[in-house]
Amino acid sequence: MSARATIERAKSEGRAALIGYLPVGFPDVATSVAAMRAMVAGGVDVLEVGLPYSDPLMDGPLIQRATEAALVGGATPADGFTAVREAGAPALVMTYWTLVDRYGVARFAADLAAAGGAGMITPDLIPDEAAGWHAAADEHGLDRVHLVAPTSTPERLALAARSSRGFLYAASLMGVTGERDLVSTTAKDLVARTKEVTDLPVCVGLGVGTGAQAAEVAGFADGVIVGSAFVRALMDAPDRASGLAAVEAVARELAAGVRKAASVAAT
């Protein structure tokens, strides 16, 4: 099933979809893939498979630590295809563009499609620079997910919408990845402004970490994107088994959150 179909199905169940991020290779490739499966078991609908990069300038300290460790462990972009293949849910690769550029965008798209990937989220590839990726994605039937930000003008929102397929990623606050105490009020405005220019599902990421926050975001977005909370669960665990259990528990809490949205929204 495609990412969009999965998000639409969640919608038909009267809830938002839960989208979970984990970098491949942390703490090792096999454990990261097992953790992705645990996320799916706990209720994650769509997976974002992160590719570790040496200069993650959009990530906060937590994900930096995880991806640095993954690189020390020898993780490569090709390990992302393994994760996509084995994750057990619709999966998109999320990556800094230079890794794809180096791999070769046509070959990357072909290998991603061959692994059964749904598409790619490109946080540092704005539509203006994405002609090559768009062509490759079209050739292989892959989703191409661009980001919108609170600083995006109406014209840029429309450009991102026109350029995307699958869903749109609303980076709900200005800053890098990491959990926040409060869900930013700008998130709701951004989703509303984005929905004015597109019928694509709009999913919200950056800063969401708890079931209550997931419920709040699910009140106005089609999908809730969570990353750092999963990474933290895996990082803080004393051993592999408890790490996988912790990741699944976080997924369960968030999955319950996205199903509580209706009652939260009503209050």
Add this chain to the structure above:
Amino acid sequence: MHAQAARTPLTGRTGPYFGRFGGRFIPEALVAALEELDAAYRDALAEPEFMGRLDELHRTYVGRPSLITEAPRFARHAGGRAPARILLKREDLNHTGSHKINNAIGQALLTLRMGKTRVIAETGAGQHGVATATAAALLGLDAVVYMGEVDMRRQALNVVRMRLLGAEVIPVTSGSRTLKDAMNEAMRDWVTNVENTHYLIGSAAGPHPFPTMVRELQQVIGVEARRQTLALAGRLPDVVCACVGGGSNAIGIFHAFLDDPEVELVGLEAGGDGVETGRHAASVSGGGLGILHGTRTFVLQDAHGQTVESHSISAGLDYPGVGPQHAWLHDIGRARYASVPDAEAMEAFALLCRTEGIIPAIESAHALAGAIREGRRLGPDGIVLVNLSGRGDKDVDTAARYFGLLGEGSGE
């Protein structure tokens, strides 16, 4: 008749692209700020009042035009019996001690114009950090400078200077703890605080419009040097040498000569232990096509596209990428890029100290080493113009250790 392309001047080329290099590989969240900056600097450069203010600060604060100094004793020691003439463009005499102030003052004025109150900067050797802290103090802006922990140790003097000037210096402990990681951290700050903050990039690198804008704020070096060389020698130089990390001083002096085909332009990258050892910072000579800090250019990277740590005795050149306009000048053959290992740079450093009474920055010593090579090649009829991009006070600690100038147990 020449083809149209051959007549198109190389000077005045602006981004976002320089051939296959450049562009904007950045999060959507920063697009608005880059558009705002692009518009602000284009408007400002076309406005007599803004340019008048910049020019006034150059004359009354920075100390422009900077001198040109002939270095005959250096040339003789370096070139043997039939030395070429070597001319030094003295950016080391600028206020704060390097060319970095040209760009910092210009961008600080733009920050005011955009109504922002805070500037952030990355720094390697600390020269750009000091220049930014200085411009911020002069114009009443808050300044935060990100600096790798390793660089804070090897350029401790500049850390103190920045703090005296009222800037906050934040140590960066991620990655290789040098310039590249300082730039990562500054980008993270910018995307979080973009509303009131301008990222005052010090190199001719980063996303559009930075490579173009920084070059336009630095090209005064070449404009002056071209005029001064004509006045001093009666003709243009045969070769212009400049060191290249990200490449702001080099593009600054090269630009005025781009359409003088008889003038060879030579960029000297940091060769570290030697390009063949893999421990170097020579992105053009020893890197591959990649994306770093928002621009497509030559990058030191492994087979998977992960950035490889650079190595150089010079903190200011210790960067695994290069400005996109340099990558393009290399591609079209207009400029030549060569690497200078640490040892050869330090030899040139010591020679300039002893023969001319000028202590250069170790960065600039790479350009001096290039001038020695070029001078030997050209012989007595040749003229080599060198961008002496900075002074070496900040480097006395490194030099003392390198040459063993502090006796064991001297204690103080």
